[in-house]
Amino acid sequence: MPELPEVETIRKTLAAAVVGRKIQAVEVYLPKVIHYPGLTAFHTTLVGREITGLLRRGKYLFILLSGEYTLVIHLRMTGQLVYTGAKTPYPKHTHVVFKLDAGELRFTDMRQFGRMYLLPDREARCLPGVKLLGPEPLSPAFTLEWLRAKLAGRARKLKQLLLDQSFIAGIGNIYADEILFAAGLHPERPAHELTPAEICVLFRSIQAILKAGIEAGGTSVRDYIDGMGNNGAYQEKLKVYGREGKQCLLCGAPVARLRLGGRSAYFCKHCQQ
DNA sequence: AGCAACGCCTGATAGC
DNA sequence: TGCTATCAGGCGTTGC
Numbered sequence: 001m002p003e004l005p006e007v008e009t010i011r012k013t014l015a016a017a018v019v020g021r022k023i024q025a026v027e028v029y030l031p032k033v034i035h036y037p038g039l040t041a042f043h044t045t046l047v048g049r050e051i052t053g054l055l056r057r058g059k060y061l062f063i064l065l066s067g068e069y070t071l072v073i074h075l076r077m078t079g080q081l082v083y084t085g086a087k088t089p090y091p092k093h094t095h096v097v098f099k100l101d102a103g104e105l106r107f108t109d110m111r112q113f114g115r116m117y118l119l120p121d122r123e124a125r126c127l128p129g130v131k132l133l134g135p136e137p138l139s140p141a142f143t144l145e146w147l148r149a150k151l152a153g154r155a156r157k158l159k160q161l162l163l164d165q166s167f168i169a170g171i172g173n174i175y176a177d178e179i180l181f182a183a184g185l186h187p188e189r190p191a192h193e194l195t196p197a198e199i200c201v202l203f204r205s206i207q208a209i210l211k212a213g214i215e216a217g218g219t220s221v222r223d224y225i226d227g228m229g230n231n232g233a234y235q236e237k238l239k240v241y242g243r244e245g246k247q248c249l250l251c252g253a254p255v256a257r258l259r260l261g262g263r264s265a266y267f268c269k270h271c272q273q
Numbered sequence: 274a275g276c277a278a279c280g281c282c283t284g285a286t287a288g289c
Numbered sequence: 290t291g292c293t294a295t296c297a298g299g300c301g302t303t304g305c
Contacts, residue, residue, distance in 0.1 A: 001298065059299080076299050078283080093283085111282045113299070129300075156276080165300080173298065222285095222297075261277070263298055 002075045004137070004170030005213030006224050006232065007059050010081055014105070014227030015054045017083040021100040022050045023065075030095035033107065036117045045069065045118055046098070058133045058169030062124060070124035072117040073107070078223040079114030082106050110223065133169040137206050142168070144203045151191045151199060158194075158202075159187035159265050168206070174219055177241045177266045179209045186272045187258070187265040212237065240266040 002010065023046050028034060034042050049069060055062040061081070063071040073081065086104050090097070096107040096116065107114065117127060125131070135141040154161060161167050162176040171179070180187050183205035185198060194202065218224055218232030221242060225231060239249050244257040248268040256269050 003299095074299085077297075109282095110284070111297090113282065115300095160276090163299085262279090264296090 001077050001172055001174070001222070002079065002218075002224055003059060003172035003175050003213075004056075004210055005175070005216075005234065006218035006226075007056050007061055007075070007170070008214050009218040009232060010075075010227045011054045011056045011061055012227075013230075014081065014083055017103070017227065018051045018063075018100065018105055019053055020050065021102060023047055023098050024101055025099040027097040027099070028095070029097075030109075030112060032112070033095050033109070033114060033116055034118075035115045036119065042118055046071070051100075057130060057136070058165055059172070060130055060133075064121070068121045070119055070121050072119065072124050072127060072130070074115050074129070075109070076111075076113035076115070078111045079107065079109040080223065080225055081227060082108070082225065082229045083227055084229065129165075132166045134165065134167045135169065137168050137170060137210055142207075144200060147203050148196070148199050151194055154191040156191050157188045157260065158185055158191055159260050161191050162206075163261075170210070171206070173263055174221065174238070174241045175209055175213060178239060179205045181240045181267060181272060182209055184272055187260060187267050240268060242266065 026043050026046050028039060028042070031039055049065040049067060051063060052066055053064040055064065059074060061073045063073065065071060075081065083103055083105050086099065091108050093108045093110045094106055095109055098105040135146065150167065158180060159176055162171050162179060163173065183202045185202060213219060213234045216232055216234035216237060217226060219234040219238065220231035221235045240255050243255045244266060245254050248255055248271060251268065251270045253268055253270040255266055258265050
């Protein structure tokens with residue numbers, strides 16, 4: 001599932017292929033993907049525009065277009081955005097195709113959760129899901145002091161706080177588990193219980209794990225591929241996610257799993273007290 | 274306000 | 290073999 005490192009990898013790999021390309025036609029096979037505007041406006045607004053850049057905010061991808069328009073895309077669980085030659089047959093679950101002056105940009109999504117919004121630049125930043133995002137964990141806005149202040153007085157469990165996009169932007173289930181393992185912190189620890197030293201380790205772990213994920217080109221554990229259709233490599237570095245019952249790579253104890261807010265949390269009972 | 278539960282979706286897998 | 294139940298989980302919505 002595309003989290004911050006995956007969306008960042010898609011952004012980088014796609015930018016090399018599509019920036020400077022012109023949109024010549026758009027095909028929509030699953031209209032509900034287009035959340036705004038209506039289908040007719042979606043087509044007429046896009047055709048003829050040039051892709052001028054790609055930005056990422058949290059798990060959102062912003063495709064910047066000439067004339068100050070932005071196509072905002074959220075891939076949710078199984079969305080894929082791939083640049084390919086026009087002759088390649090459409091894979092299953094291809095829902096939107098942007099025909100460019102060279103090649104095509106295709107959106108496929110098995111579970112149909114992904115969404116697109118086409119808006120003037122100013123309004124794109126005001127989308128409810130975007131406006132409410134917390135700080136970018138790899139930006140200067142994210143500091144140890146900020147984290148310390150935000151954790152104080154929060155009774156929530158650490159894992160659920162890390163997954164809250166209005167707290168910090170871009171962390172999903174896989175990296176949340178890996179971050180907490182790297183920090184040696186139990187996923188159910190109430191946020192306000194952390195000592196200054198633990199907050200410092202958590203802060204460093206958030207940045208280190210996300211950076212490592214980006215350097216590896218993301219985690220291809222199920223559906224994720226980058227903008228050129230290639231797998232990432234971080235799945236080979238996962239320490240706890242998806243490893244229930246297997247030996248902890250630090251202490252050898254079996255990796256445990258518990259359910260938190262309807263999703264799995266993998267952790268080591270010995271290393272994360 | 275803060276937080277938990279639910280619905281959306283298809284395919285892989287487990288169990289009978 | 291073939292059926293059904295369960296699970297994967299981000300996020301907008303709803304309700305406590």
